Amino acid sequence: xxxxxxxxxxxxxxxxxxxxxxxxxxxxxxxxxxxxxxxxxxxxxxxxxxxxxxxxxxxxxxxxxxxxxxxxxxxxxxxxxxxxxxxxxxxxxxxxxxxxxxxxxxxxxxxxxxxxxxxxxxxxxxxxxxxxxxxxxxxxxxxxxxxxxxxxxxxxxxxxxxxxxxxxxxxxxxxxxxxxxxxxxxxxxxxxxxxxxxxxxxxxxxxxxxxxxxxxxxxxxxxxxxxxxxxxxxxxxxxxxxxxxxxxxxxxxxxxxxxxxxxxxxxxxxxxxxxxxxxxxxxxxxxxxxxxxxxxxxxxxxxxxxxxxxxxxxxxxxxxxxxxxxxxxxxxxxxxxxxxxxxxxxxxxxxxxxxxxxxxxxxxxxxxxxxxxxxxxxxxxxxxxxxxxxxxxxxxxxxxxxxxxxxxxxxxxxxxxxxxxxxxxxxxxxxxxxxxxxxxxxxxxxxxxxxxxxxxxxxxxxxxxxxxxxxxxxxxxxxxxxxxxxxxxxxxxxxxxxxxxxxxxxxxxxxxxxxxxxxxxxxxxxxxxxxxxxxxxxxxxxxxxxxxxxxxxxxxxxx
Amino acid sequence: xxxxxxxxxxxxxxxxxxxxxxxxxxxxxxxxxxxxxxxxxxxxxxxxxxxxxxxxxxxxxxxxxxxxxxxxxxxxxxxxxxxxxxxxxxxxxxxxxxxxxxxxxxxxxxxxxxxxxxxxxxxxxxxxxxxxxxx
Numbered sequence: 001x002x003x004x005x006x007x008x009x010x011x012x013x014x015x016x017x018x019x020x021x022x023x024x025x026x027x028x029x030x031x032x033x034x035x036x037x038x039x040x041x042x043x044x045x046x047x048x049x050x051x052x053x054x055x056x057x058x059x060x061x062x063x064x065x066x067x068x069x070x071x072x073x074x075x076x077x078x079x080x081x082x083x084x085x086x087x088x089x090x091x092x093x094x095x096x097x098x099x100x101x102x103x104x105x106x107x108x109x110x111x112x113x114x115x116x117x118x119x120x121x122x123x124x125x126x127x128x129x130x131x132x133x134x135x136x137x138x139x140x141x142x143x144x145x146x147x148x149x150x151x152x153x154x155x156x157x158x159x160x161x162x163x164x165x166x167x168x169x170x171x172x173x174x175x176x177x178x179x180x181x182x183x184x185x186x187x188x189x190x191x192x193x194x195x196x197x198x199x200x201x202x203x204x205x206x207x208x209x210x211x212x213x214x215x216x217x218x219x220x221x222x223x224x225x226x227x228x229x230x231x232x233x234x235x236x237x238x239x240x241x242x243x244x245x246x247x248x249x250x251x252x253x254x255x256x257x258x259x260x261x262x263x264x265x266x267x268x269x270x271x272x273x274x275x276x277x278x279x280x281x282x283x284x285x286x287x288x289x290x291x292x293x294x295x296x297x298x299x300x301x302x303x304x305x306x307x308x309x310x311x312x313x314x315x316x317x318x319x320x321x322x323x324x325x326x327x328x329x330x331x332x333x334x335x336x337x338x339x340x341x342x343x344x345x346x347x348x349x350x351x352x353x354x355x356x357x358x359x360x361x362x363x364x365x366x367x368x369x370x371x372x373x374x375x376x377x378x379x380x381x382x383x384x385x386x387x388x389x390x391x392x393x394x395x396x397x398x399x400x401x402x403x404x405x406x407x408x409x410x411x412x413x414x415x416x417x418x419x420x421x422x423x424x425x426x427x428x429x430x431x432x433x434x435x436x437x438x439x440x441x442x443x444x445x446x447x448x449x450x451x452x453x454x455x456x457x458x459x460x461x462x463x464x465x466x467x468x469x470x471x472x473x474x475x476x477x478x479x480x481x482x483x484x485x486x487x488x489x490x491x492x493x494x495x496x497x498x499x500x501x502x503x504x505x506x507x508x509x510x511x512x513x514x515x516x517x518x519x520x521x522x523x524x525x526x527x528x529x530x531x532x533x534x535x536x537x538x539x540x541x542x543x544x545x546x547x548x549x550x551x552x553x554x555x556x557x558x559x
Numbered sequence: 560x561x562x563x564x565x566x567x568x569x570x571x572x573x574x575x576x577x578x579x580x581x582x583x584x585x586x587x588x589x590x591x592x593x594x595x596x597x598x599x600x601x602x603x604x605x606x607x608x609x610x611x612x613x614x615x616x617x618x619x620x621x622x623x624x625x626x627x628x629x630x631x632x633x634x635x636x637x638x639x640x641x642x643x644x645x646x647x648x649x650x651x652x653x654x655x656x657x658x659x660x661x662x663x664x665x666x667x668x669x670x671x672x673x674x675x676x677x678x679x680x681x682x683x684x685x686x687x688x689x690x691x692x693x694x
Contacts, residue, residue, distance in 0.1 A: 108572075108573035108575065108624060109573065111575065112573060120600075120602070123629050123630070128625065197577050197599055198575045237578075328672060329652070362652055364625060364654050365625065438581060441582050442585050442586075448675075449586075458675075465655065475654075476625065
């Protein structure tokens with residue numbers, strides 16, 4: 001039993017530890033492993049068909065021939081708390097520490113598309129992300145940051161995506177920046193809100209419509225912008241194992257391609273600017289194998305199901321977020337080690353972008369100290385370890401190739417099951433996907449309870465509970481929510497109300513004009529008039545025959 | 560006579576991280592307890608109302624969004640207003656520095672992420688038994 005492993009044992013325990021055998025012969029996801037692998041394990045592989053060189057179909061070994069010699073991965077750290085100004089300060093700190101891109105997350109209010117002065121929103125304003133209510137907050141957020149020269153990733157996935165895009169575009173245009181110069185990503189995976197705690201605020205069909213609006217607008221106007229990441233990460237964090245992450249993730253990603261094609265877009269116009277947001281969990285080899293399998297499967301799926309021809313359409317490009325759920329508040333510095341291994345997996349797998357968690361992730365918002373360490377972790381990987389020098393350095397490892405095949409086979413079985421459920425969209429709507437995720441979450445916890453999975457500090461080598469957090473805690477100032485709410489109320493008083501009303505009426509008209517009318521242009525106009533997210537998305541909800549306020553509290557304003 | 564605890568679980572505020580609380584609900588059910596899980600986005604008033612209606616032995620709050628102190632204070636105040644002494648416990652993501660503060664305002668036990676099921680099950684049984692003995 002894992003719980004027998006204690007640090008305070010006597011000499012007998014030391015002798016026991018000396019003779020201790022490895023007890024878990026499976027991967028983190030439960031795939032069986034052998035003590036040793038050899039040439040027989042890769043016997044079925046045909047190099048040019050199944051692996052091929054990096055940069056060549058089916059891209060199992062990477063999407064670029066020269067990998068990090070062509071360009072290192074983007075080093076980002078998810079950031080968002082307090083007001084636009086508060087987050088702006090931290091972004092500038094990150095820039096001073098050498099990140100190569102920015103990643104911004106909105107607060108819960110933003111996820112729900114309610115404003116900070118909403119009665120349920122005020123206590124939450126700026127807590128789990130930055131409070132962005134209007135163009136003014138967006139301007140504060142990027143104050144002094146040259147957005148045309150930095151890749152910006154918006155870690156958002158609800159109906160707020162289209163509102164944030166509108167505000168970001170409005171802010172850039174106000175500075176006279178050509179939209180075609182904007183580089184970055186909006187996650188825009190509205191479907192995954194159905195199983196990540198925000199489902200009610202983002203109805204499936206409304207979410208998909210706005211997701212496709214973003215894809216369409218950016219495809220035409222913002223050629224350097226990634227129009228969406230399928231969010232595999234959140235599903236994995238919620239309990240799925242590695243093969244499930246691949247299967248659910250690819251099915252999710254394909255749904256957006258289908259919907260965009262239904263809108264009349266061409267697969268080879270849209271797919272080159274799609275990407276994936278993946279987890280790297282703690283089992284090093286399994287995670288590398290998972291990402292290699294995903295690359296091979298996506299290339300074949302895009303070719304065979306959608307007839308894509310542009311090589312960029314076939315390439316599984318991905319960012320990695322190291323696994324938050326693998327981190328624990330017990331013995332928090334251990335997390336820094338977990339994060340480093342997970343980031344190593346991401347590099348060995350050929351990630352295009354990496355966010356390394358901070359060791360205090362299971363405790364609260366990162367401090368400058370913990371976030372600086374997270375950035376340094378990436379820099380040590382990039383510049384000291386040599387891990388980045390060669391594309392797919394684990395390619396040809398009998399074990400890793402065998403594991404890649406195993407994960408692919410398992411993921412394909414799961415994808416067949418999803419098809420039996422009527423496809424991903426039907427499986428989401430029926431609740432099947434959520435049930436699978438919940439069942440997996442329970443399995444994960446049972447594995448820790450029973451000691452099948454060992455987590456240092458949690459079910460093995462425990463120590464007395466800490467009384468303070470190493471490096472300190474990032475506490476937000478009391479009264480923050482009130483202050484942000486007050487600034488929203490002040491905005492409502494000071495802006496040109498007629499202009500807001502006109503923009504919202506025009507938005508309402510467009511939202512009633514049918515599925516194919518893209519809502520981003522009227523939203524950009526509304527953003528320019530300093531309409532708030534709550535007003536913009538409330539207007540669209542009304543036009544869709546839904547309550548103005550997703551929380552059922554506010555009445556629509558009279559325009 | 561032994562009595563299986565009746566536990567009300569809820570997420571307060573707008574935090575959507577509900578994996579943990581759903582797993583806890585299942586574990587407590589498996590351990591034989593009666594569990595009512597109210598779901599996400601619960602208002603403090605609704606939690607207190609449900610606790611009264613359902614006559615529960617323990618209220619368990621889940622918070623991973625950083626608003627634990629604000630909501631704990633509010634719920635405890637509402638309970639006092641209604642003359643209820645049902646013990647309230649809290650779990651989730653929070654700094655250990657906040658645990659004494661939560662206990663000082665009347666939260667009976669705090670379980671950070673990573674707490675083993677045996678530990679919180681035992682504590683819930685204890686709290687439920689002493690609550691039953693009092694009422």
